[in-house]
Amino acid sequence: MIKPQYIVESTLVPHSAFIEAGARIERCMHNTINSPESACVAIVGESRTGKSTVLDEFCRNHLEYRKEDGLYTPVLKVVTPSNPTVKGLAELMLEKMGDPRYESGTEIAKTNRLKVLMRNSKTNMVVIDEFQHFCSRRNGVVAHHVADWLKTLVDENRCGLVVAGLPSGLAVLEQNEQLAGRFFTPMLMPRFDWRIDEHREEFLGILGAFQGSIGRYFDIPRLDEEDMGFRVFRATGGLIGYLSKFLKYAVWGAIEGGQKVITLEGLRKAYQESIWDPNSPSDTANPFDKNYQPRHIEGQIGIALNIGCAKLPNVLPRRKIPFSSDDQLVSGKF
Ligand SMILES: Nc1ncnc2c1ncn2[C@@H]1O[C@H](COP(=O)(O)OP(=O)(O)OP(=O)(O)O)[C@@H](O)[C@H]1O
Ligand SMILES: [Mg+2]
Structure with missing residues (x-):
């Protein structure tokens, strides 16, 4: 066991x-x-x-x-x-x-x-x-x-x-x-990219598998649904190593708190304390905030896809996918 x-x-x-x-x-x-x-x-x-x-x-x-x-x-x-x-x-x-x-x-x-x-x-x-x-x-x-x-x-x-x-x-x-x-x-x-259908499905499938394991011990919000799946993607950049680190931290938090439930608040804390992203603007919203609703999906995807990338020296142009730190307002569908 x-x-x-x-x-x-x-x-x-x-x-x-x-x-x-x-x-x-x-x-x-x-x-x-x-x-x-x-x-x-x-x-x-x-x-x-x-x-x-x-x-x-x-x-x-x-x-x-x-x-x-x-x-x-x-x-x-x-x-x-x-x-x-x-x-x-x-x-x-x-x-x-x-x-x-x-x-x-x-x-x-x-x-x-x-x-x-x-x-x-x-x-x-x-x-x-x-x-x-x-x-x-x-x-x-x-x-x-x-x-x-x-x-x-x-x-x-x-x-x-x-x-x-x-x-x-x-x-x-x-x-x-x-x-x-x-x-x-x-x-x-691959790193799973939310914009690619097969990747998104695969990522949600992986979330479902982790959910199945964790669910044997804890009540946890459904991770493999579209909305929560996007939040987890945004938190982990579609990298399975970041995903497992984040989920592990959420489980530890529940155990330390003597809880059988992993709440949205537990995920919010786990993200805050486990995923360190030197590329991300410091005012980036936590994707597990109650009110998190990404307005600029592309911007949010950009933040996610930068997770795990080495930070470039300031003298070089910053990379790749532009992102916005504005997460506060209501979005359309992912
Ligand atoms: N198929 C998988 N199922 C479950 N967890 C996985 C799987 N693949 C990777 N992981 C988790 O992700 C973590 C990172 O994976 P791994 O060390 O294999 O990545 P890596 O590509 O070798 O990274 P690096 O290039 O930094 O060495 C592992 O410790 C494991 O917890
Ligand atoms: Mg390795």
Whole structure:
């Protein structure tokens, strides 16, 4: 039985992009086993769109197991450190493979040990999260040496490769034709955009799924109806990571208050205390205010779609979607 305070993070919502990304990774792994060529998949998307969750779920489906003749590790997953080097990445991988001497040896010695370990452990897939770290945030320079090493590693071990990260990581593939040639079309994990019918429906479906889980413990306003759905979209920017953070906070608030009910006021407080948006004007209304009725829908959508975007330095032009902070007056339909 899950404790109520963990109900949100224990809820895994199999939305379309999540299923599609998982299926592409599975296909890649399945067809790479014993194949003479490695196949590679890239999962990209803005921060908090659920990329790591897709990887985690894949890894959970391919846990290591022990047989009489030793430990088998079908999937080797690591998170790219910032400024990766071959030595550093090889060490991380060796550690994950259980090598007690993962720090010792030259780059070549480490690589050779890793190859043997992977072969003996029947590793079929290498999974690399935070792939954008292959590309320097400071000057955009790609760690070509590390990328080439990775290509050779999966080629020689005849295993698949999955990388996930921010779209900026695609520069690594764009600048390396050998890697690019091994990759299928990148899979995009979306932020849900209220203006797009399928996205809106998908988002409301996700809200319905969370509602179902939370509703086992708490009375909570219907989240998956159009009006409340828009408020939640406006609060979370259509990012599933912000959504789960916000709902988690609302649940904590109810537990701390000894309540079995999550009220609109509870959602208002949860938004205020959990969603920090440095891009938004300070006078932006709380979408869970009793009187919240967006007058300029486009403006409200603009605010939402800026949530989670890094704040640009003042010297650069501000981005993208214009928004208005005027939320007070009556609106038409969404
Ligand atoms: N399919 C899902 N069902 C339920 N919750 C999800 C799902 N996908 C993501 N989440 C929630 O969103 C949070 C953020 O997701 P995740 O860490 O996978 O995003 P990310 O795209 O890897 O972000 P970043 O780029 O910042 O690393 C997760 O901790 C989880 O709580
Ligand atoms: Mg992640």
